[in-house]
Amino acid sequence: MRHPLSRMDFTLRTQARSWALAALISSIAPNALAQSTTGAVVPIDLERLRFTPAATDSMLVDTGHVLPQGAYRLMLMAGYERGILLLKGSDGQERSILDYRVSGWLAGAWSPTDRLELSARLPVIIHQGGNGADTLVGVSAPDAFGLGTPELGARYALLRREDGAPVFLSLGLDVGTPGGTADAFGRQQGWAGLQVAPRVAVSRELGPVVLGASAGVRIRSTENEPGRDYGTELEQGIVVSTRGKGLRGEIALQAAESLVEPDFALELLGGVRLPVGGGFEAFAIAGHGFTDIPGTPSIRAAAGIAWAHQPPAREDVCRSGRSHTPEQCPALDDDGDTVPNGQDRCPLEAGPPENDGCPDTDADGDGVVDREDACPNEAGVAAHRGCPEPKQEPTPPPPAPEPAPQAPAPELAPQAPTTEAPTRLPTEHHVQFPVGQSTLSDSERRNLDAIADYLKANPGVSLRIEGHTDNTGPEELNRTLSQDRADAVRQYLIQQGIESSRLTAKGYGPAQPIASNDTPEGRSANRRVEFVTSTTGE
Known part of the structure; x- marks a missing residue:
């Protein structure tokens, strides 16, 4: 039999343990609530910066103006982004899972044949980080280093200003290839990271500036993220850039509308570029995002250097006042007869279109042009299509009465023959x-x-x-x-x-x-x- 004091001591110790456990549970309850999300986070490609390695008119938006044949441009760029991926826990608080990212790009473009341009982009995630991932269930902190989605691209010029078209117009296709690091949010998890992005681009010079626009769709796997889906998007861009060979500037608006969620990403970017000699060019861009869609940073800044090779420029001999031959400028009308040189049989002599641009001639001088003259080498009349009037046989006179017989006359001496005109050889x-x-x-x-x-x-x-x-x-x-x-x-x-x-x-x-x-x-x-x-x- 136990002593009553021992029983009381056991009761007190049991109550103390219960109070301590209750205090511990109450102290960790808020954190336990914060750890839950609506689902696990799936790796996705968070890079939204779109740029053109060729940079013919703009660094940020495709303008439809491809590099001339034989030209190429190589570039190296480093950038910083802030506020890239935010997630909200069940406690209502947002956590910046990817608060910053330092990236680098190696890119280039080359035109192997007339009208065709090829490009490649390799993004590298140099360092990135955030906070709060360890407080959410199903979320792991992303890798600090990795590769983004490598891209290969092609553009084909449908219309060119140098050919007399009213605008530059091209079709483009970018293909995101496997190779990005999923745990660093460098590629989509599905389809092995493959992405396909067709687009159309157009631009026109207006005095000292170029106005350009592009529109396309980025087709990729759909990933189910907490509270939203992330996948295929419509992409648009507009740009105004200055022209010239010195300091140049541009301002662009890039937008992306999700086709799997009612989301809309919007980012305003500006850029400057300056030639530094030897074919090198220094450039810098900066931007601000207006939405919290994954991948749209609140701020962005990047800078780099590019080297470009341009083949010797072909002299545009078809410009007004420049010496040229009709064969060099088939679209012009050198003789002003409304028939272009390329279709004009007589490009330097005005003539009607029905005569293929050659002047009407009248070799026989009868007033009927040769193309309508049935007898071009024999003078005639219009009523007979330039041929002479048919000769009418004269009506023979009535036979004269036979003369009365006469006495024989003396024979006359023969006369010398009449001299005829010499025959034409x-x-x-x-x-x-x-x-x-x-x-x-x-x-x-x-x-x-x-x-x-x-x-x-x-x-x-x-x-x-x-x-x-x-x-x-x-x-x-x-x-x-x-x-x-x-x-x-x-x-x-x-x-x-x-x-x-x-x-x-x-x-x-x-x-x-x-x-x-x-x-x-x-x-x-x-x-x-x-x-x-x-x-x-x-």
């Missing part, structure tokens, strides 16, 4: 050509057939075939054209059986006109091939 013909061409027409082939028959009948005759042009266009081009015309005639005569040794061809360009080049008729007469004959022994 076939080699006196001038072969005519359309403007800018060395092609023989069917009628000219018939004339050359007559010349070939003449040469066959006179084997001792040789020909020097001389080609000529009018003075329209560059002299060197006309000299080549005249030689082509002479060669075309010589080759045709050889095909008709004339020995090549009897034929020589020489082009003189516009140097030997036979008429004034100030009129269409004179220019038509000067576009000719003529013949100089010689006989064996001369």
Whole structure:
């Protein structure tokens, strides 16, 4: 039997333990409530900074203006962000799980072919940290170091200002590849971190500034975070940037609208850049986020250096007042006849569109232009499409009455025959050509057939075939054209059986006109091939 005092002592000690346990529970109850969230935190890609490694017009927003062929740009950048990921516990208090992050980027862009630009971006999480993760159930403090999502990109220019388009316009595609560190919030957990981001971009210069905009969608895995989902988003950006080769500035607004949650991220950014010589450029950007969406920092700052290689600039000879050939500028209309050079058979001589830009000619001078003249080498009348009027046979007179028989008259002495006009030789013909061409027409082939028959009948005759042009266009081009015309005639005569040794061809360009080049008729007469004959022994 125990002593009553011993029983009382046991009771007091039991009550003391109960009071101590109650005091301990009451002291940790608030923390226990704070440790609960609506679910576990899944790693996601928290980087929202979008920048263009090529930086043709803007560093921050794609403007549709790709690098010229052969150009490339390499850049190294370091940045600081604050207020990146906030989580609220069941106690209603927010904890900055990622309060700050120091990152670096190695990026570059290159244009291997005309209109196409390729790019790559490698983000590195140098150091990051926060507080409060250890007070939430299911949340672990993120790794302090890791890699972000590496990206590969491509842009293709659909429209370019240098080609005469009203705007720059391009299609782009960025692909986020596996490789980021999930425990450092450097990539999405699902799809092995893969992301796909197609977009379209457009811009236009307005005096000293460029206005640009881009819109696209970032397709990625959906992650269920406490109180919200995080995944595919629409991305937009607008920018105003200055132009020139010295100090340049820009201001941009980047936005992202979630397609899995009613969230909207918004960040205002500004940047400056300054060439420092040798192809190097120093730059800096800063920004402020207006929402608490994960990845949108309250403040951001970054700086870096870039080196760019530009191929020798092609002189824009098609600008007003600059010397050029029609072939160099097919979109221009050098002769002002509404037919562009690239579609104009006579780009330096005005003519109607229905004649492919060449002037109407009237080789036979009958007032009917050659393209409407059924007989272009024979004068006629309009009523017969430029052909002569058909000859009407005269009505024979009525037969005279037979005369009465007369006595035979004395025979008269024969008279000398009347001298006829000399016959025109076939080699006196001038072969005519359309403007800018060395092609023989069917009628000219018939004339050359007559010349070939003449040469066959006179084997001792040789020909020097001389080609000529009018003075329209560059002299060197006309000299080549005249030689082509002479060669075309010589080759045709050889095909008709004339020995090549009897034929020589020489082009003189516009140097030997036979008429004034100030009129269409004179220019038509000067576009000719003529013949100089010689006989064996001369």
